[in-house]
Amino acid sequence: MATFPDLIPALPEIFLAVAAMALLLIGVFRGEGSLRLVSWLAVASLIGAGFLAVTGVGLTGRVVTFNGLFVTDPFAVFAKLLILTASGLSIILSINYLEKERVARFEYPVLAVLATLGMMGMVSANNLISLYIGLELQSLALYVLAAFKRDTVKSSEAGLKYFVLGALSSGLLLYGSSLIYGFTGSVSFERLAEVLTGTPSLGVIVGMVFVSAGLAFKISAVPFHMWTPDVYEGAPTSVTSFFAVAPKVAAMSLFIRVLVGPFGDLTAQWHQVIWFCAAASMIVGSLGAIQQKNIKRLMAYSSIGHIGYALVGLSAGSQEGVRGVLIYLAIYLAMNVGVFAIILSMRQNGRAVEEVADLAGLSKTHPLLAFAMAVFMWSLAGVPPAAGFWGKWAVFLPAIQSQLYGLAIIGVIASGISCYYYLRVIKVMYFDDVTEQLDRPALLTGAVATGAALFVFPVYIFFLAPITSGAAAAAASLFGAR
Amino acid sequence: MADVPILSLTTFLPLVGALFILLIRGEEQNVARNAKSVALWTSIITFxxxxxxxxxxxxxxxxxxxxxxxxxxxxFNIAYIKGIDGVSVWFVLASTLLTPICVVASWDAVEKRVKEFMIALLVLETMLVGMFTALDFVLFYFFFEGVLLPMFLMIGIWGGPNRVYASYKFFIYTFVGSVLMLLAILAMYLTAGTMDMRVMVDYPFSSNMQIWLWLAFFIAFAVKTPIWPAHTWLPFAHVEAPTAGSVMLAGVMLKMGGYGLIRANIQMLPEASFYFQNLVFVMSIGAIIYTSLVALAQSDMKKMIAYSSVAHMGYVSMGIFTMNQQGLDGAMFQMLSHTFVSAALFLCIGVAYNRLHTREMAAYGGMAKNMPRYAVVFAIFMFASVGLPGTSGFVGEFLTMLGAFEANTWVGLFSATGLVLGAAYMLLLFRKLFFGKLDKPEVKAMQDLNWKEVSFFAPLVAIVIIMGVYPASFQNVYNPTLEKILADHQASLRSAGLIEAQPTQTAHVTQETASTAAQGQPVADKASEN
Structure with a gap:
């Protein structure tokens, strides 16, 4: 006789689900022109969910509910905060863009909220089944978003591409899960962690590799990165700005939870997989971006590279490594939101442009915007004193601690190469002459860009200590549960 | 006085000035004038x-x-720690002195985007002072890299025709060099458990680890110093950079490398420094002879001075790694002397360039007739660069060579050839610019130094001559520190069994010859072990 499950631990998710339905209703009843209202309400509900997640409604530490399907712990809370922040900012950024592109439909924020809900489910998954449900809820919403500008070929193509490849990766993941279930007889993370000790059977290893491949796909780690540049370029820019951060954070957190939790004792087996993904992502990310002229494609390769750096921390396999990845993700969030705020405000005579060359002479026409962009590029390149340096610091430290010298050296060489294309953006803005002036950025977008730039340098100096301690607590909760 | 955080104040005062300049709004001409005066006052107050x-x-x-x-x-055990010792104190002052000079030197020379230029200059000063006063390794790395952005922009925005290439080369060279240092810093942190440089100086790293750490640090500082063959970014950066950029680059930024070599390689990794001594000697001799010859072949005067900088820094790296009192003392002195002499020479070239807008020597000639004041000033710095007794250059080169002769006769011998070559190219430069017929009409029309130029050359002339006539005034400040560094260094070598145990300090020369004699043995042993 099943008892009714405890709903309190999942309150943020339940709140967000109800809010999404309510937003849908509001949108339907108000009809056209309700984008602004629905968007702000969506942001408000994300803030509400964030509030519920942080306070934990009186719960502390690790709590499991729904018969072990759902877990909430400091790790999940940290990841959820990042996801909610990223989603909220991305919705704020998209309002102006959607209105100017004449696709101002209220479904956009609703879908974004639903995707966010899926991500929250992912980071709280404690079972291969709930993992899959969260992942699919997220992915389905994102497929629709990618094709949101349904009248343009590029956007539809991006949506279709993302859908086909995403379905493939989901298939890989499911196949891996079924193998693991077949060889161990369980899908629960806790049970798996108990069973999988010592030398695992071949079936489990194959299953684990398939699961990793499916997740590597979602974080666009090499060699599963091929969809990223096309989808980034084709999707409407506001959607790209959403893609770039929140789903990455969610999938990365899920990846960490799966590898450290159920496969925690198989470090020797997964370590080489992650090592390769990290090294290959850093190299491909830095080399691939050199030739890019479209700034969205450039950011796609840049994000591939950054996922590589984050994986360096994960491949260390230690608590410090996980802490490093979380710090990295937090800083990555700030940098990417800022860059995309600037990309979203790149318009000439009311028309959106997305070539790097369109930024020419920005330092003369919009000095503050150019300076903000320079700060972001500086930070993405990982050069101190900008915040990006700390991300690299936080992941390379555990890597050296775990004696991954080869990976660390590949990492610093890749970051040296990546300087080239980050600097090129600065060069275009500062050294080149104006060809065609960009329009004045919308107030809101400009505010987000300025805020993010101020955070990346110098305000982060004061936030680094709390972020670090939060990430440390999150990592400790993950390792403590093993 | 004790309660005022004087080092932080010196570090961040220029940044406050930069923020003020950022807030200046209005018509372009007014903005430029106000930005210049704010920058000047800020830098003077900082000084x-x-x-x-x-x-x-x-x-x-x-x-x-x-x-x-x-x-x-x-x-992460990271703290904000600042402090100075005898090695860093002069570099801080050199940075704060050269900044106002640069502001005055670019008063008329920089015409476009004056506001941004002054901001970049002040930010650069903050980074430089911050780097020399940082005692936490992360803080050190922060400022060390922070120098790159203002300098990159300075070369790229206000530079010559080939500025983009030069700025990229400058950036990527130095960045790749220093990320390796970052890995070394991480490794040291994980071993020593702290980022405090004061602790690291005394921490005994294992011999094997020292080798790798040393290489990582050396690459970073060799690029910065620059030591041949990692110097190729420098001529491009110098040639393309505006005058103020060259002055800061040659005057202070190159010293970051020398400072780092003393602080990290010598103080923290004594055994590896001992092990790699000969490598550094070979590279330094290579720098001194090769780059002097290259300088001899230049027709662009800025390039010539740039190559001469590499040669002079070769004396510095040689002097540092002789690891005896004279060599180290000479290296410090040579660095200080080079700070003022090379800065002044670049300013001199800036004077000519502002009037004729070319750096080709062939375009000038006979300027001694119509520009006597300029000729005198140029001659003083030319002689200082050559190392004429009575100027600062002599003391530095003499002491480093003395140290080199003590450490290894051949090194001393080869380094001495650099003096001859140095005299050759500098005299060549001087002859081409100032002697000969004054037959080119545009050169005839050139005006002698105006009061602004005199005002920034005067202190430099005074310093160079004081340093040459009464070197002890500068040496007294850093000598006790160097003695301690040397004593610590020898103590750690002795405890590692690399040199024979012997009593300390009292009889310098005999001791050091003894230690030099003993040096051959363990190095050979080490080589055979590997």
Missing amino acids: VVSLFILTGFDPSNPGFQLVEEVQWLPA
């Missing part, structure tokens, strides 16, 4: 403030002084 560092500094104390310490990131 005056930095003089209090000198008064508060006790030269007889070899440890770190005026230390400021604030907790920052306890999770």
